[in-house]
Amino acid sequence: MAERNSAVRDATGDNLISRARTEGATDEGGLAFRKQKRSRWSMGGHSNAVLGFLSPVVILVLWEIAVPLGLLDGRFFPPPHAIAGTFWKMVKSGQLFSDVYVSLYRIILGFLAGAIPGLIIGLSMGLFKPVRWLLRPIISATYPIPKLALMPLIILMFGFGETQKVITIALGTFFMVLINTMAGVLNLDKIYLDVAKNYGASRRDFYLRVALPGALPLIFTGLELGMGMALLLIVAAEMTGAVEGIGYRIWAAQAVFKTKEMFVAFILISLLGYIFAEALSTIQRKVIPWKSQ
Amino acid sequence: MATDKIVLRGLTKQFEVKDRTITAVKAVDLSIREGEFVCIVGPSGCGKTTLLRILAGLETATAGEIQIMRNDPSKPLNSMVFQEQSIFPWMSVRKNIGFGLKCRGVNRRTIAEVVDRYLSMIGLQKFGEAYPHQLSGGMKQRVSVARAFANDPEILLMDEPFAALDEQNKIMLQEELLKIWEGSRKTVIFITHSIDEALILADRVIIMTSHPGTFKASIEVDLPRPRRIAELRSDSRFNELFTYLWSILREEVRKAKVSEGLTFRDEDEHDDHSRTLGDESKLVL
Numbered sequence: 001m002a003e004r005n006s007a008v009r010d011a012t013g014d015n016l017i018s019r020a021r022t023e024g025a026t027d028e029g030g031l032a033f034r035k036q037k038r039s040r041w042s043m044g045g046h047s048n049a050v051l052g053f054l055s056p057v058v059i060l061v062l063w064e065i066a067v068p069l070g071l072l073d074g075r076f077f078p079p080p081h082a083i084a085g086t087f088w089k090m091v092k093s094g095q096l097f098s099d100v101y102v103s104l105y106r107i108i109l110g111f112l113a114g115a116i117p118g119l120i121i122g123l124s125m126g127l128f129k130p131v132r133w134l135l136r137p138i139i140s141a142t143y144p145i146p147k148l149a150l151m152p153l154i155i156l157m158f159g160f161g162e163t164q165k166v167i168t169i170a171l172g173t174f175f176m177v178l179i180n181t182m183a184g185v186l187n188l189d190k191i192y193l194d195v196a197k198n199y200g201a202s203r204r205d206f207y208l209r210v211a212l213p214g215a216l217p218l219i220f221t222g223l224e225l226g227m228g229m230a231l232l233l234i235v236a237a238e239m240t241g242a243v244e245g246i247g248y249r250i251w252a253a254q255a256v257f258k259t260k261e262m263f264v265a266f267i268l269i270s271l272l273g274y275i276f277a278e279a280l281s282t283i284q285r286k287v288i289p290w291k292s293q
Numbered sequence: 294m295a296t297d298k299i300v301l302r303g304l305t306k307q308f309e310v311k312d313r314t315i316t317a318v319k320a321v322d323l324s325i326r327e328g329e330f331v332c333i334v335g336p337s338g339c340g341k342t343t344l345l346r347i348l349a350g351l352e353t354a355t356a357g358e359i360q361i362m363r364n365d366p367s368k369p370l371n372s373m374v375f376q377e378q379s380i381f382p383w384m385s386v387r388k389n390i391g392f393g394l395k396c397r398g399v400n401r402r403t404i405a406e407v408v409d410r411y412l413s414m415i416g417l418q419k420f421g422e423a424y425p426h427q428l429s430g431g432m433k434q435r436v437s438v439a440r441a442f443a444n445d446p447e448i449l450l451m452d453e454p455f456a457a458l459d460e461q462n463k464i465m466l467q468e469e470l471l472k473i474w475e476g477s478r479k480t481v482i483f484i485t486h487s488i489d490e491a492l493i494l495a496d497r498v499i500i501m502t503s504h505p506g507t508f509k510a511s512i513e514v515d516l517p518r519p520r521r522i523a524e525l526r527s528d529s530r531f532n533e534l535f536t537y538l539w540s541i542l543r544e545e546v547r548k549a550k551v552s553e554g555l556t557f558r559d560e561d562e563h564d565d566h567s568r569t570l571g572d573e574s575k576l577v578l
């Protein structure tokens with residue numbers, strides 16, 4: 001296999017074609033590339049996985065030992081086994097699930113409310129110069145304002161309800177998605193716009209067949225950053241006017257010095273972040289099959 | 294067949310660079326017959342690409358007139374094959390070839406039939422679902438040519454489509470282009486910096502001068518069709534024409550060398566895109 005792969009690698013285009021024509025091994029060219037890459041990684045894959053697993057375990061063990069030894073203050077850093085106990089208690093009482101449910105609902109709603117307009121405006125700004133000129137100053141002026149600084153205003157406007165939380169998250173996501181989407185379109189080689197124009201693409205074709213797919217790689221970067229922003233903002237948004245949610249749990253735990261619950265909330269946030277990241281990269285692989293990896 | 298398909302009168306294109314005006318194309322007059330294959334040859338930076346982009350509707354002329362006779366209003370006026378890699382990386386080969394038809398709202402079944410026909414014509418039947426990153430440079434350019442032909446335009450505009458290819462690939466693609474073209478007999482304007490290529494493909498070769506770009510000579514290529522590239526190379530008439538064209542072009546190339554390196558900005562959709570007039574590949578002879 002190795003010999004064949006290198007042949008494919010070194011082959012000029014013509015070589016590849018004649019190979020495909022004579023052997024009928026059309027798909028193999030592409031496959032061979034991929035196999036070669038994968039095998040290179042998988043050689044060290046096993047030991048890499050062990051290493052990746054080892055480091056958190058070592059830290060947990062050290063932590064567990066350090067508390068009784070007095071090296072770590074157990075009031076601020078309850079030992080892992082105690083956190084696990086609290087975790088389990090919260091699972092049994094159902095509190096954990098309702099917290100996750102409430103926060104997840106706010107995050108997803110806010111994320112969509114921010115990402116969808118961000119995407120549409122970002123594409124328009126990337127595609128059309130007048131739109132860019134019109135909106136860029138506003139975006140540039142409002143983007144640097146920390147969304148946390150806007151929260152008091154949002155609370156004044158919308159009170160302490162769900163709207164306030166959803167809007168806070170939406171704002172954070174909006175800018176991330178918008179700026180990256182616009183950059184994605186602007187980074188597109190100008191030739192693709194020339195082709196679209198020359199081949200009579202309608203405005204709709206420009207959006208859906210050229211700008212959107214072409215900008216997808218950067219759009220996903222924007223979505224990932226937006227997701228990070230949403231997780232950050234949910235904690236702040238649930239600081240006030242909430243009775244449930246992961247963010248709320250952290251502040252509530254602080255008020256009564258229940259650090260174990262606080263750590264459970266940390267774990268949940270981290271898990272959510274991990275799940276979102278994985279979900280996004282799975283979707284990304286599905287919708288961007290054309291990216292050579 | 295004597296009808297004029299394309300008529301240009303006094304076509305001029307000027308670019309404003311800072312406080313200077315650069316004339317890329319100056320007072321060009323041209324008539325091209327229906328079904329004629331015309332090659333425009335000229336030194337780097339002589340404005341031939343600009344001329345083609347004006348015809349493609351991607352730039353507007355500063356002055357002058359363009360007339361293109363339409364036979365069938367339902368057909369697109371022109372389709373361009375670009376020099377650089379221009380097939381969409383995010384579309385499969387099939388989608389790329391069918392792009393123009395899709396934009397025109399042709400029904401799916403017809404698109405599939407046309408795409409199938411061109412896929413087999415360019416020998417990429419098995420690559421229909423492949424994405425461009427899986428193709429070699431020659432295959433990508435085949436797709437680009439197929440995309441233009443599949444769109445079935447009134448005229449085809451080709452901007453040095455094979456310039457970036459290696460010699461073997463170039464010959465194969467020239468042969469394929471001749472084959473496809475002989476089946477359709479579309480009006481073609483083909484830009485190249487290679488006399489060789491122009492003689493292989495064209496019914497008529499037009500030589501352009503640089504700074505400002507104007508037409509210097511128009512030479513009928515009376516080589517019989519269908520042409521076979523291998524035989525042409527040893528054909529005495531071919532060599533005669535080659536020597537003749539080179540004698541005209543040589544002086545222009547020398548002149549162009551002196552004023553090389555002129556850079557200017559073009560006012561297009563994108564504000565941060567500058568085009569170097571001298572960025573076409575060097576004359577290879």
